[in-house]
Amino acid sequence: VSPPGPRSRRLGDRLRDVESPAFEARREARAGVSGTPHAPIVYATAAGSNVIDVDGNRYVDLVAGFGALPLGHRPASVQAALRAQERKLWLALGDVYASDVKVELCARLARLFPEPGARVLLGLSGADAVTAALKSAVLATRRPGVVAFTGGYHGLSYGPLAACGLHESYRAPFEGQLGHFVSFAPYPRVPADLNRTLDVVRRMLQSGRCGAVLVEPILGRGGCVVPPHGFLRALRAACDAAHALLVVDEIWTGLGRAGAWLASAEDGVVPDLVCLGKSLGGGLPISACIGRGKVLEAWGARGGSALHTATHFGAPLACAAAIATLDALTKGRAAARARTVGERFRKRLAKRLAGLGVREIRGRGLMVGIELEGGASRALAVARGLLTSGYLVVTGGIAGDTLTLSPPLTIAEPLLARFGEALRDVLRRHP
Numbered sequence: 367v368s369p370p371g372p373r374s375r376r377l378g379d380r381l382r383d384v385e386s387p388a389f390e391a392r393r394e395a396r397a398g399v400s401g402t403p404h405a406p407i408v409y410a411t412a413a414g415s416n417v418i419d420v421d422g423n424r425y426v427d428l429v430a431g432f433g434a435l436p437l438g439h440r441p442a443s444v445q446a447a448l449r450a451q452e453r454k455l456w457l458a459l460g461d462v463y464a465s466d467v468k469v470e471l472c473a474r475l476a477r478l479f480p481e482p483g484a485r486v487l488l489g490l491s492g493a494d495a496v497t498a499a500l501k502s503a504v505l506a507t508r509r510p511g512v513v514a515f516t517g518g519y520h521g522l523s524y525g526p527l528a529a530c531g532l533h534e535s536y537r538a539p540f541e542g543q544l545g546h547f548v549s550f551a552p553y554p555r556v557p558a559d560l561n562r563t564l565d566v567v568r569r570m571l572q573s574g575r576c577g578a579v580l581v582e583p584i585l586g587r588g589g590c591v592v593p594p595h596g597f598l599r600a601l602r603a604a605c606d607a608a609h610a611l612l613v614v615d616e617i618w619t620g621l622g623r624a625g626a627w628l629a630s631a632e633d634g635v636v637p638d639l640v641c642l643g644k645s646l647g648g649g650l651p652i653s654a655c656i657g658r659g660k661v662l663e664a665w666g667a668r669g670g671s672a673l674h675t676a677t678h679f680g681a682p683l684a685c686a687a688a689i690a691t692l693d694a695l696t697k698g699r700a701a702a703r704a705r706t707v708g709e710r711f712r713k714r715l716a717k718r719l720a721g722l723g724v725r726e727i728r729g730r731g732l733m734v735g736i737e738l739e740g741g742a743s744r745a746l747a748v749a750r751g752l753l754t755s756g757y758l759v760v761t762g763g764i765a766g767d768t769l770t771l772s773p774p775l776t777i778a779e780p781l782l783a784r785f786g787e788a789l790r791d792v793l794r795r796h797p
């Protein structure tokens with residue numbers, strides 16, 4: 367049936383009556399901007415790269431839980447690990463008494479860091495990992511200031527929100543409760559931007575107040591913007607010169623999404639702290655802040671008074687899912703596949719969509735941004751047209767004009783090829 371079907375509508379209405387009205391208000395605003403309805407579908411089941419809604423409509427999922435399903439929905443090996451763990455232990459005692467799977471996961475994550483001797487703090491969400499990094503930075507440097515970037519997104523709990531450079535409107539209503547420790551530099555989009563950005567960053571670091579630079583190697587929600595070559599290396603050098611820490615938020619880019627285990631390592635950079643989330647749990651909520659041993663040792667220097675913990679941090683079910691996910695990503699050479707499949711996909715899209723009002727197709731690996739002419743209104747109308755054709759996509763970018771794709775790293779290439787045809791047809795209908 368044409369989505370949303372009657373069951374989706376009924377459930378959507380029920381949710382609207384009980385959920386925070388923010389999301390319905392956003393849907394109405396989107397409907398107003400795009401001139402197309404924005405009533406939601408409701409998911410019922412999913413497998414691999416497919417989602418089926420409560421009306422029985424089947425979709426190709428090019429969002430995959432906002433990039434948190436690198437192996438698609440319910441991958442068999444993660445499901446098996448969850449079943450095995452479900453029979454053994456659901457919850458240990460976090461930071462007091464760990465579970466065996468938490469120990470194993472922390473060891474695996476420490477080995478993932480590009481330098482030996484790394485240490486790990488686990489969390490539930492990406493925002494938790496960024497919070498852990500911000501706290502670690504101030505403990506290690508005793509300088510609370512942070513340099514972040516316009517267009518950057520690090521989560522919406524208070525620490526990361528203060529560093530959110532994506533939309534002013536995310537911060538504005540909470541200004542009175544927000545820390546004011548962040549200075550924003552422009553994220554470079556083209557080589558000509560690089561020197562200006564680096565001048566701004568260096569000046570901010572020279573103030574002596576900033577102990578860290580927080581950066582995404584590729585802007586995710588900011589619209590899949592790949593910065594000019596050498597950006598991260600130059601940030602590394604600027605941080606070294608100022609004795610500040612480089613904190614790389616790889617919550618979106620990491621674990622193969624951008625075609626490498628860590629996009630920063632691909633750029634030849636060893637960060638002081640790396641944040642991982644999204645992909646890590648294969649669909650379960652878990653995140654990590656991993657850092658150089660000598661930086662994270664700062665947590666031990668306070669006689670145990672500085673702690674970062676929560677009831678469900680390092681929950682055994684999520685740890686078991688994460689270990690199985692890391693295994694499957696390694697075994698399936700997911701990063702290399704994402705790199706070659708993503709490259710081919712972008713090239714084919716560029717050919718197929720020529721002359722249809724597409725400003726730029728960008729990204730790395732299976733992180734793909736399709737920036738449209740016509741602003742947010744056209745992007746929203748096109749995303750809705752794709753939903754009706756059976757494809758799930760979201761819009762992103764500072765102006766909201768970019769279709770942002772983060773499909774499962776395992777997605778079959780014919781599905782991507784068919785998506786290109788569907789997008790071509792929808793763009794023709796929305797010139």
Ligand SMILES: Cc1ncc(COP(=O)(O)O)c(C=O)c1O
Binds near residue numbers: 493616
């Ligand atoms: C780069 C980046 N950092 C942090 C976050 C926040 O993660 P979470 O939504 O799990 O808190 C996101 C979420 O989209 C992200 O893209």
